[in-house]
Amino acid sequence: MAGHMECGGFVYDPAARKVGEYRGNAGPYAMLRPVGGGREWQADPERVRPATAAERLSAGVRAANERAGAAYELSRPPVPVPDCAECAELAEQRTAARLRFDWSAETDANVLLRRHLGERHGGPPDR
Structure with a gap:
């Protein structure tokens, strides 16, 4: 990715096809964490790009739905x-x-x- 990434900023990783929160670098990799928390993954810093507003919103909704999974099951x-x-x-x-x-x-x-x-x-x- 051209330019500097800020820790806590949201980026899109095309290899993983998902939005992640930039956590920093580990060797040659950018470390990303899923929106809403979870296990970090390594991404190629040259390929990630800032996430669009729609991508950030979609990732946030997905994370909220995952957190509410138990309540969702009760609705069935x-x-x-x-x-x-x-x-x-x-x-x-x-x-x-x-x-x-x-x-x-x-x-x-x-x-x-x-x-x-x-x-x-x-x-x-x-x-």
């Missing part, structure tokens, strides 16, 4: 375990509540199903 309805009678019953209660437009009962069924999944099946199954 839990998936019942196949061949489990209690899971099936709770999923049926949820469906019935949804058909009645009873959002409170639907939420209650989701909470009970999550609790059951955690207690009986070790947590929600992978999707």
